Amino acid sequence: MGHNELHDVAFPLHREQRLQEPPYRRSIQMNSIAILGAGPAGAWTALTLLKKFPGHRILLIEKEDVPGGITASFQWKGMIFDYGSHRLHPATSPDILRQVRDLLGDHLLKRPRHGRIILEGRLVAFPxxxxxxxxxxxxxxxxxxxxxxxxxxxxxxxxxxxxxxxxxxxxxxxxxxxxxxxxxxxxxxxxxxxxxxxxxxxxxxxxxxxxxxxxxxxxTGKNEGYFFYPAEGFGEITGKAVEKAVSEGVTFMPDSSLLSIERTADNSSWKLVMENGSSLKADFVFSTLPINTLAKAMNPKPPEQIMEAAGKIEYRSMVFCYLELKGARYTEFDAHYFPAKNLCFSRMSEPKIYRNTRKPPCRTGLCFEIPCSQTDEVWHMGSSEIAEKVLQDLASAGLPEPDVTDCTVKRKSNIYPVYDLSFRENTAPLESWASSLEGLVTFGRQGLFVHDNTHHTIEVGMAAANCLETDLSWNEKLWRKHLEEFKSHVVAD
Ligand SMILES: Cc1cc2nc3c(=O)[nH]c(=O)nc-3n(C[C@H](O)[C@H](O)[C@H](O)COP(=O)(O)OP(=O)(O)OC[C@H]3O[C@@H](n4cnc5c(N)ncnc54)[C@H](O)[C@@H]3O)c2cc1C
Incomplete structure (x- = not known):
């Protein structure tokens, strides 16, 4: 089984266009607002800030070379894949759905839910x-x-x-x-x-x-029997949002991983230093980074108790194994769920079914989600070895043997926040430390250490932007109110 290079990702702006004139090489006279992380939370913060702060420079800073975070898509072997099964759920509010429709037009497909679960060796519908x-x-x-x-x-x-x-x-x-x-x-x-x-x-x-x-x-088809999905992969949602933000004046900075952050000498703003050596100033910072990453990047270091808490909170990681197969389709089902502990993957999805496409005509692809910690053997295994393990487990689950022509693997950390019995003892001091920082707010899935769906994090991103007053002061009272509201979010699978 060969291992092919991943092809360019499904983000519409050309790389050269995105990298022209990095903002840190220009002198900054305007007030600057920095958003750390270009997942859906960061993207919608940018879109919302644009309306409220027309005269400000808004910088969207992203570690990867494309926006989207966990919701990004990429191309491999001429097919589009996501980082695990992603759907826009019907619970999305009418306002957010309208915004996504405005961005995607007829690319936003309404698809029937058609999944299965392997429960005690039997295949049944899921949900x-x-x-x-x-x-x-x-x-x-x-x-x-x-x-x-x-x-x-x-x-x-x-x-x-x-x-x-x-x-x-x-x-x-x-x-x-x-x-x-x-x-x-x-x-x-x-x-x-x-x-x-x-x-x-x-x-x-x-x-x-x-x-x-x-x-x-x-x-009865009233509620959860369907979902929304973009024709060019789930990443099209945030990709198009960032494309719009850039066309309206936001500066997108890909390949910019935050290394350190500190107050400027006159304590009037933040100085952000990236791993690529660039640095910039920002009057206000919106951070969607994992809250422990932010604590570790802070200069001077936060108090010992905070660093200890940052070291104790845990995010689950995931290995994604992608297979290219001969044949137009592997099954008629969009996703299969595998609760059994003896199988390494939790879910298998077939992107062609999500996208409702026949292209390519004689090939299809599968994505397997393998939740793990970075100390697990699977995190360190090579692509072919992982694919072999996946195929063995697929056979044990009783599913047909796929005709595999190629495989590739991707790994992501910060996939699921782990709520062990004492997680609050660590998140509470981190949250109160973060809220004591002037001119900075932490939010999004990683910043709030929450389980959420894309529509939740979009709502959180818009709410955060709305809490910044036009004089760049932070409306803490309104933010607290929103934080209470966010507690009612329940994740749909
Ligand atoms: C396997 C899986 C399946 C899911 N399925 C669904 C689904 O079907 N439907 C649904 O609605 N939701 C789903 N979700 C949830 C969805 O992915 C999240 O709600 C969403 O990604 C959260 O967006 P975010 O912007 O808050 O965070 P993220 O997407 O994590 O974005 C954070 C961004 O910060 C960047 N970053 C991190 N560190 C740095 C740094 N040091 N410097 C600069 N940038 C940095 C990251 O690269 C990333 O782009 C799923 C999640 C997982 C894990």
């Missing part, structure tokens, strides 16, 4: 449907679901761990035979080692009743 829970799974599973439903009025809700909350809400069967192995694979901890907050954030159906109601509404 789960009540009829499948009762009739398509092993009899002991179905009987367990019936007993759990009957017993639900007698179970106590809430609890001190992820395990207690789930078993109280969903009962033992769905919890132990689906959610617990799946969550252990995703976050690397046993259900009793995870905080109950993980359940509030990640499990959209907190009781069997609500799971059944959601499933029924998807059957």
């Amino acid at each position: 789960l449907k009540p009829a499948d829970l009762l009739f398509k799974l092993p009899p002991s599973f179905s009987a367990g679901v019936i007993l759990d439903t009957l017993g639900s009025p007698f179970r106590s809700s809430g609890g001190k761990t992820f395990r207690e909350v789930l078993e109280g809400g969903l009962g033992k069967t769905v919890s132990r035979r689906f959610y617990f192995p799946y969550s252990e694979k995703l976050w690397g901890l046993k259900p009793e080692e995870l905080s109950p907050v993980q359940a509030q954030k990640r499990i959209a159906s907190s009781s069997l009743g609500s799971m059944i109601r959601k499933a029924l509404s998807s059957l």
